Amino acid sequence: MNDVTDSILNWAAGNATFSEATQMVNKFSYDSLAYHHRQNSANNGICAYPSVSSSFTTTIVNNPDDLQSSISFGAQSGSVVCGLDRVGADVSPFVMTLRHRSVESFPEDTSPDQMYSFPGSQSGNLGFFAEQWGLEDANSNEIAFLATAVGERRNSSSTGIWSGTNYVDMDVYELNYGTSCLYTTTFDFEVGVYRFCNTINNDSTYDSDLAGSLYGFKTFLADVPTNGASTYRTFAVGVGAYGVGDILNLGIAPIYTPNCGGLSPSYSDCTLNYIYSAAGEQLISVDFAANTITGTISLQDHYVISSLSNAGINQMTPQNQGYDAYNATVQNLSFTGTISGNSFSGTISNAHFSGTIIGSFYGPQAAEIGAIIRLDHLGFSGGDYETSGAFSMISLVGLKL
Numbered sequence: 001m002n003d004v005t006d007s008i009l010n011w012a013a014g015n016a017t018f019s020e021a022t023q024m025v026n027k028f029s030y031d032s033l034a035y036h037h038r039q040n041s042a043n044n045g046i047c048a049y050p051s052v053s054s055s056f057t058t059t060i061v062n063n064p065d066d067l068q069s070s071i072s073f074g075a076q077s078g079s080v081v082c083g084l085d086r087v088g089a090d091v092s093p094f095v096m097t098l099r100h101r102s103v104e105s106f107p108e109d110t111s112p113d114q115m116y117s118f119p120g121s122q123s124g125n126l127g128f129f130a131e132q133w134g135l136e137d138a139n140s141n142e143i144a145f146l147a148t149a150v151g152e153r154r155n156s157s158s159t160g161i162w163s164g165t166n167y168v169d170m171d172v173y174e175l176n177y178g179t180s181c182l183y184t185t186t187f188d189f190e191v192g193v194y195r196f197c198n199t200i201n202n203d204s205t206y207d208s209d210l211a212g213s214l215y216g217f218k219t220f221l222a223d224v225p226t227n228g229a230s231t232y233r234t235f236a237v238g239v240g241a242y243g244v245g246d247i248l249n250l251g252i253a254p255i256y257t258p259n260c261g262g263l264s265p266s267y268s269d270c271t272l273n274y275i276y277s278a279a280g281e282q283l284i285s286v287d288f289a290a291n292t293i294t295g296t297i298s299l300q301d302h303y304v305i306s307s308l309s310n311a312g313i314n315q316m317t318p319q320n321q322g323y324d325a326y327n328a329t330v331q332n333l334s335f336t337g338t339i340s341g342n343s344f345s346g347t348i349s350n351a352h353f354s355g356t357i358i359g360s361f362y363g364p365q366a367a368e369i370g371a372i373i374r375l376d377h378l379g380f381s382g383g384d385y386e387t388s389g390a391f392s393m394i395s396l397v398g399l400k401l
Helices: 003-015 018-026 078-082 323-329
Strands: 029-039 046-050 054-060 067-073 096-099 104-106 126-136 142-152 168-178 180-188 192-202 208-216 229-241 275-287 292-297 301-305 313-315 333-340 343-349 353-362 368-377 391-400
Touching: 029 054, 029 353, 029 368, 029 391, 046 078, 054 208, 096 126, 104 192, 126 180, 126 192, 142 180, 142 192, 142 229, 168 229, 168 368, 168 391, 208 229, 208 353, 208 368, 208 391, 229 368, 275 368, 275 391, 292 343, 301 323, 333 353, 333 368, 343 368
Parallel strands: none
Antiparallel strands: 029 046, 029 208, 054 067, 067 096, 104 126, 126 142, 142 168, 168 208, 180 192, 229 275, 229 391, 275 292, 275 301, 292 333, 301 313, 333 343, 343 353, 353 368, 368 391
8 A cells, every 4th residue: 555665566576576576575564553443333432542453564466566465453342442332343353455456546546756746835745645445354244445645755766755765665544444335347367357446335434544654674683783873854744633522622623524324425524534744854863872762753734635636635724724723732742762673662742642653774774764653642541532532643754864
């Protein structure tokens, strides 16, 4: 589902044997954190909670241009996290796997320079695309979702236009689950007959997942510096939901959009009004001798996506759409962490949020860095999103100065 993953694998398809391409893929690392939002069985309550595990991978199947992606999360029970009245607000451990030919993409070409472009201050730097999945689980229950991913646009050499990274890329994405798909069956001379979800024709659930992901070539353990200190200039993207009861006084729009259960739902039907954010030129300090990492992140630019088109994303502005109230909550997120091998982990907080940060070093001599942040609102209690809910996922990458 990541455009840079596809770019690397597509390069392998045209420039490497199957064996060589497979070796390249095997050296590619994936890291992810996620957050879940689930309705209970009675459809009268919501449970939101951090994932116990999150995985996204892309693999080669029969030849270098035959790719498949898999998404999975650790099993969790809504009644355990949020109480007995949240029975059914669960997360299944089923591994969702589809060949890329069975995924409907918007736009059709999701290569790094063809994604829908962000407007305003991040025009040309960031883009978004979506993928429509339809499949059955092990019990023949249908799974249908639209995955919206926001990430960095890249040039023809797969170098980040915004961050300049070559060894790591990031994205944040939302899986918005529907109820059922209309499928199209087609034929390909190489693979024969297959089908794909042409349209999500019914959506009667507010179930969704948010995730932050990193993709790239991690620094070999023996190549990580053991002395000295470095500063990294990083760039971040984030996505979050900010409360049923307008808990952060945003005044943007109702957190839940209407029209659940209707046929042929639009992009903005029966979902949450997620806010996407971006931050440039954020500095992170690393002390390799002391095995410590510190920094402060402030998200500066904020967006709302309403449709799958270049015109479908709008930038929030001061004194408009609750920008000031929201912007104040995502400033000065300070973190500290401990380095272990080529990775690190720690905690992050400000006056409104607290959370977790994980990350790794990428490229020779830890030339690049990547991290994922998961945030909870400080008033968030026991997964009861309806009274105290606000949560966010942030991914960042950067270069050593």
